[in-house]
Structure formats: structure tokens, C-alpha cells
Amino acid sequence: MIRFNKKKKAADYSGLIDRNNLPKHIGIIMDGNGRWAKKRGLPRSIGHAEGAKAFDKIIDFAGKLGIKVVTCYAFSTENWSRPDDEVAALMSLLLQYLKDGLTKMADKDTKVIIIGDTKGLNEDIKEGIRKIEDSTKDGKSMVLQIALNYGGRQEIISAAQKAAKMAVSGEIKPEDIDDKLLSSLMYNPDVPEPDLIIRPSGEFRLSNFLLWGSAYSELWFSDILWPDFTADDLLKSIYDYQQRSRRFGGI
Ligand code: FPP
Numbered sequence: 646m647i648r649f650n651k652k653k654k655a656a657d658y659s660g661l662i663d664r665n666n667l668p669k670h671i672g673i674i675m676d677g678n679g680r681w682a683k684k685r686g687l688p689r690s691i692g693h694a695e696g697a698k699a700f701d702k703i704i705d706f707a708g709k710l711g712i713k714v715v716t717c718y719a720f721s722t723e724n725w726s727r728p729d730d731e732v733a734a735l736m737s738l739l740l741q742y743l744k745d746g747l748t749k750m751a752d753k754d755t756k757v758i759i760i761g762d763t764k765g766l767n768e769d770i771k772e773g774i775r776k777i778e779d780s781t782k783d784g785k786s787m788v789l790q791i792a793l794n795y796g797g798r799q800e801i802i803s804a805a806q807k808a809a810k811m812a813v814s815g816e817i818k819p820e821d822i823d824d825k826l827l828s829s830l831m832y833n834p835d836v837p838e839p840d841l842i843i844r845p846s847g848e849f850r851l852s853n854f855l856l857w858g859s860a861y862s863e864l865w866f867s868d869i870l871w872p873d874f875t876a877d878d879l880l881k882s883i884y885d886y887q888q889r890s891r892r893f894g895g896i
Contacts, residue, residue, distance in 0.1 A: 658877065658880035658881050658883075658884045659880055661884050662880060662883050662884050662887060663887055664711065666887055667710065667711055667712060667883065668712065668839075668840035668841040668863075668883065668886055669712070669713045669714060669837050669840055670712075670713065670714035670715070670716070670836060670837050670838065670839045670840055670841075671707065671712055671714070671715050671716070671839065671840070671841045671842075671843065671879075671882075672715075672716045672717075672718070672839040672841070672842040672843070672854060672855050672858075672859070672862065673703070673715065673716070673717045673718065673842075673843045673844075674718045674842070674843070674844040674845075674851075674852060674854055675696055675699070675700060675717055675718060675719070675845075675871045675874075676844060676845060676846035676848060676852075676870075676871055677692075677696075677845055677846030677847075677869070677870030677871045677872070677873075678692035678693045678695065678696040678870070678871055678872060679692050680692070680846065680870055681695060681696075681870040681871070681872040681873065682695075684870075689731055689734075690730070690731065690734035692872060693731075693734055693735055693738055694734075694738060695872035696871045696872050697738050697741075697742065698872070699871055699872050699873070699874050699875075700717060700719075702875075702876065703715075703874060703876065703879055704717075704755075704789055705753075706876040706879060707787070707879065708753055708755060708786060708787045710879075710883075712787065713787060713788065713837075714787070714788045714789075714790065714836045714837065714839075715787065715788075715789055715790070716760070716789075716790035716791075716792060716836075716839065716855065717789075717790070717791055717792065718792045718795065718852075718854050719735075719739060719791050719792060719793050719795075720735055720736075720739065720761075720792070720793050720794055720795070721792075721794075721795055721796060721852065721853060721854075722761075722762065722794055722795065722796035722799055722853070723796070723852075723853065736767065736770060739770060739773075739791075739793065740769060740770055740773055742791075743770070743773030743774060743776070743777050744773060746777055747776060747777055747780050747781075748780075750777065750781045750784065750789065751780050751781050751784065753784075753786065753787070754784045754785050754786040754787070755781060755784045755786060755787045755788070755789050756781050756782060756783070756784030756785075756787070756788045756789070757777045757778060757781045757784070757788075757789050757790075757791065758778060758788060758789070758790045758791075758833050758836075759774045759777075759778065759790070759791050759792075759793050760790050760791070760792050760793070760795055760800070760832040760833055761792055761793045761794040761795030761796075761799075761832070762794045762795070762796075762799060762803075763793065763794065765794050766793070766794055770793075774793075788836055790833060790836065792854065792855075795832075795853075795854075796853045797851070797853045797854055797855055797856030797857065797859075798853060798856060800831055800832055800856070800857060801827075801831075801856060801857050803830075803832075804827050804830035804831050804857075805827070807830045808822045808826060808827060808830060827857070828857070831857055831858070838858040838859070838860070838861070838862065839855055839858055839859060839862045840862060840863060840886070840891075841862060841863050841864075841865060841882065841883070841886045842854070842855065842859055842862045842863070842864050842865065843865050843866075843867075843879075843882050844864070844865070844866050844867075845866075845867050845868070845869045845870060845871050845874050845878075846868065846869070846870050846871060847866075847867075847868040848866075849866055851864075861891070861893050861894075863886050863889050863891065865882045865885055865886065867881075867882075
């Protein structure tokens with residue numbers, strides 16, 4: 646497990662991070678809601694509701710800090726296999742967020758984009774997505790991507806299918822399919838690839854999150870459960886990121 650310097654208090658990180666070297670794009674796997682609830686003898690849905698509150702606070706803080714893009718993993722293509730009542734609770738939280746977020750995100754000048762296979766979602770969620778994306782489309786200060794019915798492999802498959810169609814129609818030759826072309830066919834090619842991916846809750850995997858874009862992302866793990874994740878933890882992750890040497894395959 647990657648640990649921070651224990652001698653530093655959380656609050657110290659605010660003064661230590663270099664504001665000129667912030668990660669442009671941070672991906673967050675919001676994991677640990679279920680365990681947070683279980684530890685307190687509460688239903689998992691309460692853990693997700695607390696997770697949604699942590700999400701709100703972290704997005705707000707990241708925006709104030711000057712992070713340009715944040716992508717949060719809210720629901721994966723694999724999450725449908727959870728019990729029906731848990732899926733329903735998650736969908737209801739998401740719907741609520743899409744409604745509440747409309748004016749909140751527009752006021753914060755934040756552009757909200759949903760990435761994932763949105764075709765497979767309920768009509769009311771699809772309507773919520775259309776409204777929030779439309780009302781925040783001119784947001785300039787930050788891009789908030791919510792990964793919803795998202796799978797990294799599915800994102801790559803969908804890009805490959807688009808490229809194959811272009812080749813079949815004669816628009817491109819098969820050998821034109823390269824890194825640059827595939828990148829341009831991902832769900833939202835307008836954002837830079839994630840510099841930093843955060844996964845709390847003590848797990849050490851990407852779980853099908855941003856597989857294409859994470860080729861050179863710095864990964865940061867911690868055993869904090871997502872509902873307990875604070876602005877200080879975000880600062881710690883950024884501090885740690887800034888201590889690393891990113892070589893992108895070079896020396
Ligand atoms: C993983 O924790 C978390 C999820 C599958 C859902 C994440 C959703 C939210 C934080 C709330 C809704 C989001 C928005 C954008 C309003 P887990 O359930 O797998 O936890 P566990 O591993 O402890 O069981």
C-alpha cells in the first residue's frame with residue numbers, strides 16, 4: 646500500500662502542493678460505500694447516499710483548487726449484477742443528482758458529461774442526462790465526467806467498432822487505425838487523459854475504469870472508505886502525485 650509521510654498532518658498538504666503542477670485530470674473510483682455502511686450496521690443504500698455526499702464535497706473542492714477535469718466512477722457495466730434494490734437505490738441517487746446538479750453545476754461554470762453506454766439506461770435517467778449536459782455545455786471552469794453504465798473495455802470496443810465501420814465505408818484504410826484515431830473515438834475525446842487515478846477502500850485494481858486513457862496515469866491507493874474521503878485526502882493524493890517522476894516510457 647502506498648502510504649503518505651506519517652509525520653505530516655493532513656492539513657499541512659495544502660501548503661505543500663505546487664499549484665502550478667496540478668494534475669489536469671483526476672479519475673476517482675468511489676469505492677467502499679458498502680463496507681462503510683456495514684461497519685455501522687446500516688443498509689448499503691445509506692453507504693451510497695453518504696458516498697454521494699462525499700462526491701459533492703470533493704467535486705466542489707477540486708473545482709476550487711483548479712482541477713480542470715474530474716471523472717468519477719458512479720456505476721459500472723458490471724454493477725447491474727447487484728441486488729435489484731441496491732441498483733434501484735443507486736439509480737435514484739443518480740437521478741436526484743442529475744436534477745439537483747442542473748443549476749448547481751451551471752452556477753459553478755462546470756460542464757457535466759456522462760460517459761458510458763447511456764442507451765442502456767432508463768428513460769428518466771436519459772432525460773436527466775440530456776438536460777444536465779445541455780444546461781452545462783458552456784461551462785468553462787471544470788469538466789465533471791460521471792461514468793455511468795461505463796466499462797473501459799466497452800469504451801475501447803465501441804471505438805474499435807466505429808473505426809471498423811469507417812474502414813468498411815472506405816473513409817479510412819485499415820492501417821489508418823492507430824493510437825490517435827482510436828483516442829479520437831473514445832466517449833469524450835475532448836478531455837486530456839487522466840494524470841492521476843485515485844482508488845480508496847484498500848483495493849488495488851482499476852476495475853474496468855478508463856482503461857484506454859490510464860496507460861500512463863499515476864495510480865494512488867488508500868484504505869479510506871469513500872464516504873470518509875475528505876478534501877485533505879485529495880490534497881494528500883496530489884502531493885504524492887507531485888513527488889513522482891512521470892517518464893511516459895522515456896528515461
Ligand atoms: C462502490 O462501492 C461504489 C459504487 C458502485 C457506486 C458509487 C456511487 C456513489 C458514490 C453515489 C452516487 C454517485 C453520484 C454521482 C451521485 P461498493 O458498493 O462496491 O462498496 P464495497 O466495496 O464496500 O461494497
